[in-house]
Amino acid sequence: IAGITQAPTSQILAAGRRMTLRCTQDMRHNAMYWYRQDLGLGLRLIHYSNTAGTTGKGEVPDGYSVSRANTDDFPLTLASAVPSQTSVYFCASSDSATSGGELFFGEGSRLTVL
Amino acid sequence: GQNIDQPTEMTATEGAIVQINCTYQTSGFNGLFWYQQHAGEAPTFLSYNVLDGLEEKGRFSSFLSRSKGYSYLLLKELQMKDSASYLCAVMDSNYQLIWGAGTKLIIKP
Numbered sequence: 001i002a003g004i005t006q007a008p009t010s011q012i013l014a015a016g017r018r019m020t021l022r023c024t025q026d027m028r029h030n031a032m033y034w035y036r037q038d039l040g041l042g043l044r045l046i047h048y049s050n051t052a053g054t055t056g057k058g059e060v061p062d063g064y065s066v067s068r069a070n071t072d073d074f075p076l077t078l079a080s081a082v083p084s085q086t087s088v089y090f091c092a093s094s095d096s097a098t099s100g101g102e103l104f105f106g107e108g109s110r111l112t113v114l
Numbered sequence: 115g116q117n118i119d120q121p122t123e124m125t126a127t128e129g130a131i132v133q134i135n136c137t138y139q140t141s142g143f144n145g146l147f148w149y150q151q152h153a154g155e156a157p158t159f160l161s162y163n164v165l166d167g168l169e170e171k172g173r174f175s176s177f178l179s180r181s182k183g184y185s186y187l188l189l190k191e192l193q194m195k196d197s198a199s200y201l202c203a204v205m206d207s208n209y210q211l212i213w214g215a216g217t218k219l220i221i222k223p
Contacts, residue, residue, distance in 0.1 A: 040215055041215055042118065042201070042203075042212075042213030042214050042215045042216065043157075043201070043203075043211075043213040044213070045210065045211070048210075058210070090156060090157070097209055098144075098209045102147070102159035102162070103147075103149075103157075103159065103211075104159075105156035105157050105158070106156060107155070107156050108155075108156055
């Protein structure tokens with residue numbers, strides 16, 4: 001099934017632990033994004049990648065890192081999780097970063113940091 | 115700063131029409147998007163406006179006025195399945211999407 005796959009779907013994590021959220025797309029989209037969604041707030045961009053091999057910081061990048069070794073994969077790593085990183089994380093992709101093309105979202109990863 | 119404003123919650127009746135407003139102040143403008151998000155699910159694309167005017171797509175229409183920094187999403191013949199959050203997002207001059215907090219639409223029979 002074409003689209004974006006995120007893993008895990010949900011995770012409970014102890015503070016201080018390292019965690020990687022995985023994201024894979026099979027649409028050959030150039031641009032990929034990581035957002036977090038918190039109650040009462042809009043989606044906030046963490047990191048993005050306009051094309052394989054490049055990444056950029058979004059609105060809330062602190063405490064997170066990403067890599068884009070190939071077109072399909074865009075993992076998000078929390079080096080040392082803190083409770084404020086409790087959120088729902090969405091990975092998304094689009095054909096081009098500068099077009100009006102729609103974003104396709106994964107189903108989300110619900111992360112709880114205790 | 116950049117800001118997207120939309121009502122937090124709206125209630126409407128099945129079969130009726132509802133208009134969800136969105137006002138924005140951003141650094142530049144490269145288009146406005148509307149997404150639908152059902153509870154516990156991912157957002158899905160509804161519409162894109164880059165020029166002033168009305169874009170119609172079935173029961174859903176989206177309007178844009180760039181001079182007023184204003185858009186609305188119009189939903190006609192409301193169905194129970196339209197109960198969801200509706201997210202307004204503007205692409206700024208750096209091609210970054212700025213998102214509103216979303217409008218939760220409750221449909222009553």
